[in-house]
Amino acid sequence: MKNILVTGATGFIGSHTSVELLENGYNVIGIDNLYNSDKDVLSSIEYITGKSVKFYEGDILDYSILKKIFLENNIDCVIHFAAFKAVGESVEKPLDYYYNNVSGTLNILNCMREFNCKKFIYSSSATVYDKDNPIPYLEHYKKSATSPYGYTKVMVEQILSDIYVSDKDFSCVMLRYFNPIGAHKSGLIGENPKGVPNNLMPYICDVAISKREFLNVFGNDYNTVDGTGVRDYVHVVDIARGHLEAMKYVLISKGNIGINLGTGKGTSVLELVECFERVSGKKINIRICGRRDGDIDEFYADTTKAREILGWESRFDIEDMCLDSWNYIKAHI
Numbered sequence: 001m002k003n004i005l006v007t008g009a010t011g012f013i014g015s016h017t018s019v020e021l022l023e024n025g026y027n028v029i030g031i032d033n034l035y036n037s038d039k040d041v042l043s044s045i046e047y048i049t050g051k052s053v054k055f056y057e058g059d060i061l062d063y064s065i066l067k068k069i070f071l072e073n074n075i076d077c078v079i080h081f082a083a084f085k086a087v088g089e090s091v092e093k094p095l096d097y098y099y100n101n102v103s104g105t106l107n108i109l110n111c112m113r114e115f116n117c118k119k120f121i122y123s124s125s126a127t128v129y130d131k132d133n134p135i136p137y138l139e140h141y142k143k144s145a146t147s148p149y150g151y152t153k154v155m156v157e158q159i160l161s162d163i164y165v166s167d168k169d170f171s172c173v174m175l176r177y178f179n180p181i182g183a184h185k186s187g188l189i190g191e192n193p194k195g196v197p198n199n200l201m202p203y204i205c206d207v208a209i210s211k212r213e214f215l216n217v218f219g220n221d222y223n224t225v226d227g228t229g230v231r232d233y234v235h236v237v238d239i240a241r242g243h244l245e246a247m248k249y250v251l252i253s254k255g256n257i258g259i260n261l262g263t264g265k266g267t268s269v270l271e272l273v274e275c276f277e278r279v280s281g282k283k284i285n286i287r288i289c290g291r292r293d294g295d296i297d298e299f300y301a302d303t304t305k306a307r308e309i310l311g312w313e314s315r316f317d318i319e320d321m322c323l324d325s326w327n328y329i330k331a332h333i
């Protein structure tokens with residue numbers, strides 16, 4: 001049985017990936033500082049899979065706990081989710097973002113080197129693509145960023161590329177998620193950020209359960225189908241499946257590759273709201289307001305590389321994503 005270290009194991013994508021790994025016969029060792037998640041996610045994972053995560057509460061910035069994990073477990077591969085991910089917050093607190101997202105990753109990579117672990121899956125993001133690229137985005141397109149959050153992803157991708165140049169035995173896949181939403185069909189795990197949601201779907205869910213009065217639609221004057229922002233929303237369980245396939249790939253190969261995880265389809269804010277209203281039966285009140293700094297009109301993925309290299313493609317559509325999000329959030333009111 002292979003032992004997989006999952007950082008950010010109780011987070012939105014980390015928890016869904018842990019379920020996928022356990023259900024496919026891998027041992028999961030998890031670390032999380034519970035900054036943006038709750039420990040009760042572990043019991044939900046155990047209920048869903050009948051297996052448990054070997055969990056360490058701690059911070060990736062604490063080398064001693066990373067060393068303890070590697071001393072106590074023979075780690076075959078690391079899947080690294082733990083990071084701050086709010087674009088707007090990163091503009092206000094750049095030092096926190098560079099310290100946590102870049103130095104935290106360096107801590108993990110240094111510990112992997114100390115224990116000769118050379119298999120790494122990195123939680124990257126479509127935000128690494130330069131906003132002037134044509135769409136759909138292809139993996140070789142120009143990278144840049146419009147926020148410190150985005151630059152932490154660009155910087156870590158560069159670090160991983162340089163490590164591979166120095167050590168051809170290092171094997172890494174950088175998974176560039178587009179917009180993960182949805183929840184496990186059990187309704188036991190899903191997206192439940194602490195504080196005011198930065199992202200669209202958790203905010204829609206808050207309005208649906210009357211936790212918030214209306215959704216601010218950040219601009220309706222974009223050059224898109226209805227003037228609102230268009231994104232490639234992808235089901236979190238599809239994202240989790242993508243990590244499983246990427247991990248199988250790095251365990252048997254060497255190299256350093258970036259791969260998009262998206263559906264290849266764009267959906268506007270208003271289209272997502274309409275779909276959510278249809279599947280939930282809930283009215284989502286909206287207020288059109290100004291554009292949000294850093295936002296762009298439209299982007300979505302070219303998914304050829306994921307299909308050809310990982311044999312992965314998304315299975316769930318926007319209705320599934322809305323229904324599963326609604327199913328989760330109404331069970332957690």
Ligand code: WQD
Nearest residue numbers: 085125127198199200201203216217218229230231269295
């Ligand atoms: C989606 C659309 C907004 C909130 C970012 C990161 C990406 C990933 C996902 C971490 C946009 C509009 C949003 C709201 C709105 N992060 N919107 N009202 O900005 O595409 O991507 O989050 O993994 O790396 O770049 O996602 O959900 O914030 O916004 O109108 O209250 O919804 O303008 O068009 P985004 P988002």
